[in-house]
Amino acid sequence: MSDDTAPESAPAPLDAPVFALGEIVADTYEIKAVLGSGGMGEVYEAHDRVLNRWVALKVVRANIAREYLLREGRALAAIHHPGVVAVHAMGEHKGTGFLVLERVRGLSLDRLLQDRRARGERFAVDEALELLVAVADAISVVHRAGLAHRDVKPGNLMIAPGGRVVLMDFGLVLPQADRPGHKSVAGSLQYMAPEALTGSVAEGAATLLDVYALGVVGYELLAGVAPFDGASPIELYRAKSRRPLPRIAAHRPDLPASLAGVIEQMMAPEPHERPQGAEAALWQLRAARARLAGGGGVRAFSVLIVDDDADMREALSLYVHAAAADAEIETTGDGKHAIRAVRRRVPDLLLLDLDLPDINGVEVCMLLRGMQLGDGCMIVSVSGRATRADVELLQQLGVRSLEKGPSLMSALVDLIQSMRPAR
Amino acid sequence: MAEGPPGIDALLAAARADFGRGLPAKAAEFEKLVSESAWDQARRAAHKLRGSAATYGFPALSAAAAAIEDALLEVAGPPDADLRARLEHLLRGAAVEAERAAREVQ
Numbered sequence: 001m002s003d004d005t006a007p008e009s010a011p012a013p014l015d016a017p018v019f020a021l022g023e024i025v026a027d028t029y030e031i032k033a034v035l036g037s038g039g040m041g042e043v044y045e046a047h048d049r050v051l052n053r054w055v056a057l058k059v060v061r062a063n064i065a066r067e068y069l070l071r072e073g074r075a076l077a078a079i080h081h082p083g084v085v086a087v088h089a090m091g092e093h094k095g096t097g098f099l100v101l102e103r104v105r106g107l108s109l110d111r112l113l114q115d116r117r118a119r120g121e122r123f124a125v126d127e128a129l130e131l132l133v134a135v136a137d138a139i140s141v142v143h144r145a146g147l148a149h150r151d152v153k154p155g156n157l158m159i160a161p162g163g164r165v166v167l168m169d170f171g172l173v174l175p176q177a178d179r180p181g182h183k184s185v186a187g188s189l190q191y192m193a194p195e196a197l198t199g200s201v202a203e204g205a206a207t208l209l210d211v212y213a214l215g216v217v218g219y220e221l222l223a224g225v226a227p228f229d230g231a232s233p234i235e236l237y238r239a240k241s242r243r244p245l246p247r248i249a250a251h252r253p254d255l256p257a258s259l260a261g262v263i264e265q266m267m268a269p270e271p272h273e274r275p276q277g278a279e280a281a282l283w284q285l286r287a288a289r290a291r292l293a294g295g296g297g298v299r300a301f302s303v304l305i306v307d308d309d310a311d312m313r314e315a316l317s318l319y320v321h322a323a324a325a326d327a328e329i330e331t332t333g334d335g336k337h338a339i340r341a342v343r344r345r346v347p348d349l350l351l352l353d354l355d356l357p358d359i360n361g362v363e364v365c366m367l368l369r370g371m372q373l374g375d376g377c378m379i380v381s382v383s384g385r386a387t388r389a390d391v392e393l394l395q396q397l398g399v400r401s402l403e404k405g406p407s408l409m410s411a412l413v414d415l416i417q418s419m420r421p422a423r
Numbered sequence: 424m425a426e427g428p429p430g431i432d433a434l435l436a437a438a439r440a441d442f443g444r445g446l447p448a449k450a451a452e453f454e455k456l457v458s459e460s461a462w463d464q465a466r467r468a469a470h471k472l473r474g475s476a477a478t479y480g481f482p483a484l485s486a487a488a489a490a491i492e493d494a495l496l497e498v499a500g501p502p503d504a505d506l507r508a509r510l511e512h513l514l515r516g517a518a519v520e521a522e523r524a525a526r527e528v529q
Binding site: 308309311312314315318321325353355357363380383384404405406409410 | 428431434438439440442445467470471473475477478479480482485492497
């Protein structure tokens with residue numbers, strides 16, 4: 001139940017439609033079409049008669065707890081990113097709660113995969129990699145907001161005009177995936193990590209389910225086939241836990257080994273063997289993309305440290321050296337010089353103090369993001385007294401935050417090692 | 424966290440010792456800035472020390488610097504007698520912690 005491109009095999013509605021075509025919901029939204037329908041509810045295309053725009057209305061059936069919808073709405077409200085469908089409002093009509101969502105027009109990745117298969121084609125390596133980077137970017141934003149999507153799959157990824165990749169269907173919880181005979185279950189099961197199939201997800205490890213699903217999506221894009229065979233959860237669990245894991249190279253011998261390695265690592269049966277979060281996966285994918293663009297040569301890992309305190313610059317340089325002895329490190333004490341340095345060469349990692357004397361670190365981040373100078377670079381703020389508002393703004397800018405203090409070294413070393421595990 | 428390259432522990436220890444030895448001078452600089460009513464410079468110095476002292480493993484000094492920074496954030500114009508007394512008290516505390524840190528790394 002996600003979009004206008006729901007596969008033809010989508011399950012039939014269990015109940016009658018919640019809203020009728022032509023119905024005016026909450027005096028505002030005129031129902032125009034059913035975009036998707038499933039066991040949990042429906043998604044409608046509607047026209048907002050007040051603001052004169054097209055929206056998607058999502059409702060859950062009366063037998064589904066309303067809290068799912070509220071959870072989804074709140075999760076989406078916490079995130080502002082082109083890779084994540086936007087929520088406009090939540091409302092109620094005749095006792096039925098609904099979410100008003102951005103109407104994303106495009107094709108689902110599921111549909112694109114089906115079309116390619118039907119034509120006997122696969123995604124080109126660079127094409128697949130661009131999609132995976134975009135999906136990983138969107139998931140990492142979700143993770144930075146302290147959330148896990150838990151239902152990443154091609155049917156929940158929309159490819160909108162301009163190549164925009166949009167992650168859809170937040171808040172779809174998984175218990176109904178156990179319902180036998182529910183066709184959409186098979187699609188979800190393929191992307192579920194082994195620990196999700198057995199209901200043994202460790203506390204705080206739900207983000208690793210998304211990493212696993214991203215790996216399966218990557219495998220499917222590149223290999224042209226799903227990695228695992230099995231119709232039931234038990235069969236799939238066995239397939240997913242069996243070693244050796246399916247090798248993409250068996251389907252795609254032209255694939256660079258480093259990229260195959262990243263995809264296969266995401267699909268590791270043990271959560272601790274996977275990249276520890278979408279952000280880590282994102283940087284590994286970006287590194288694979290850079291290697292691909294550079295003809296396979298390995299560029300030195302580069303770090304720009306921006307802090308007006310010479311003592312902190314020295315400490316951070318040592319910590320980077322501890323994590324990556326071969327890293328190329330540049331340091332500066334002011335934000336303007338930092339922007340010039342990034343213009344000259346985009347580093348892999350930018351460590352940025354927030355409290356700088358000329359333009360502060362938040363402004364530097366905004367400038368870099370606005371000028372798209374820092375897109376190929378992980379920006380990490382390193383601050384002694386970032387406010388909650390600062391951290392939230394930085395999250396929206398895709399900037400991770402670390403705190404100055406005794407745990408800074410281990411946090412930074414872990415971060416750098418997650419960015420470049422293959423070296 | 425994986426083991427770092429050879430010699431990294433010695434480099435880290437040397438950097439901490441250098442930092443510790445320089446702390447009494449930093450504390451003195453604080454007092455000078457405050458006596459000159461250079462409030463913004465003093466606040467920036469306190470802010471830096473707050474972060475760097477915590478990072479190099481001197482939590483008491485970091486806390487002292489944080490208290491000074493917080494107090495200086497209250498300074499909008501000439502500080503009143505209460506705030507000035509509080510700052511002097513905090514500066515004395517920071518100086519004591521700085522000396523203690525310097526002794527620790529000897």
